[in-house]
Amino acid sequence: MVQGVSEIAAVCVGLIGLIGAAATTGLPMWKVTAFIGENIIVMETRWEGLWMNCYRQANFRMQCKVYDSLLFLPPELQAARGLMCCSLALSGLGLLVALAGMRCTSCFQGNDWAKTIILLVAGAMQFMACICVFIPVSWTGHVIIRDFYNPLLIDAQRRELGEALYIGWVTGAFLFASGVLFLCRRMPSDKGSFDVYHPAHLLGYKPTPSKPTLTRYHPISSVPSLQLSVRGEMPPFH
Template identity: 35%
Template sequence: MDSCALELLAMLLFVAAWLCVLASTLLPQWLTMSTALLPVESYELGLWETCVVQDVGGMECRAYDSLLGLSRDLKLSRILMCASLAVGVLGLLVATPGLHMVNSCRGGPKRILTSIGGVLGVVSGVLCLVPVSYMAHLAVMHFFDDKVPDVVPRWEFGDALFIGWAGGFLLVVAGLLLVSACWYSSGGGTEPALQRRYQVMSTDVSFKKRSEYV
């Protein structure tokens, strides 16, 4: 696989992963809870709102009234997920001019932009994985807390956590692929191959001219 194909694969993964992180940030299914007292209803907890879901298909959501009234965990998760989205967008904007398919710059600046975009992708993925894993850790700790009676309902993993894990992991992979494509192109990829081909063609032309003079 040449550097151009590797860059294209990395950018496709980058965009798909960023969309997963966006979906995880907006979805209210970070944590879910169902009770034995009301089996027809379940509760969902997100970063921006809480929802009550009924088995008949109804769903009612309510946004949080105040930012200051949120718990520290939700505040930290909001900040890190928004930071992940911002860094991901910045990585895409920086990496795009450095692609081989884009002729905005040549040589060293292209590799630098691609490397910076890849590093930003890895940072974005880590920023997403931290709050998702932290909220999952809190859910596990509360679920297996011996101090809480068994009859008390507990929060469990929601779909948004799994989407966040997938998005963060793919962002890290996409960033590493961009960095790998940069070093691959600088260590014997497309540009050196074109230079060698140009040298061979120049040698053939000069040899033909000498033959004509003889």
């Protein structure tokens, strides 16, 4: 019962992580224009994402433009594209694999060993998806903070952490929790056709004592009585 609840919880948490990874990949708010200086009124806000740039004017008009070339992006965003796509693929495939190993499904019914191995594989895929999310999000955040305090850059070139980065960190935490729930399982003792002998049973084994076989023995009183019985004569009664 407890394992069934943990499996459902792991799938639900992994599904939230998958949705968060998709949102992090698609949102353009990875880098946001930094409002530095004494100007209170800012007429334009710039967002930089993995796939496009967006400009918002006076909080009501926004225009987005897709990048013309991948080489136009900085190195951290180029790596983020591939890693985030890998995270989506690993998380989605891991959830599909986990469905085959759950107790409530009919796949591999009666084979607890195979179901446990399938769930362990799904947990490993969730961990890999978690790593693929944390690396680009943390790398991009490090570059933004480094450039923000770089005295050689002007204020117009400085950026702040966008909302997509925070969603990415939360997504990585959900994927990590899903992987932990999948991996925290007790290995079954039954491996299908293989026999497993428990040491406790071997130590507590007591052989039953065998009873000796009794053979009925009829002694012969005397040799003359044997001879009389052979001849057909009755032995005399004393």
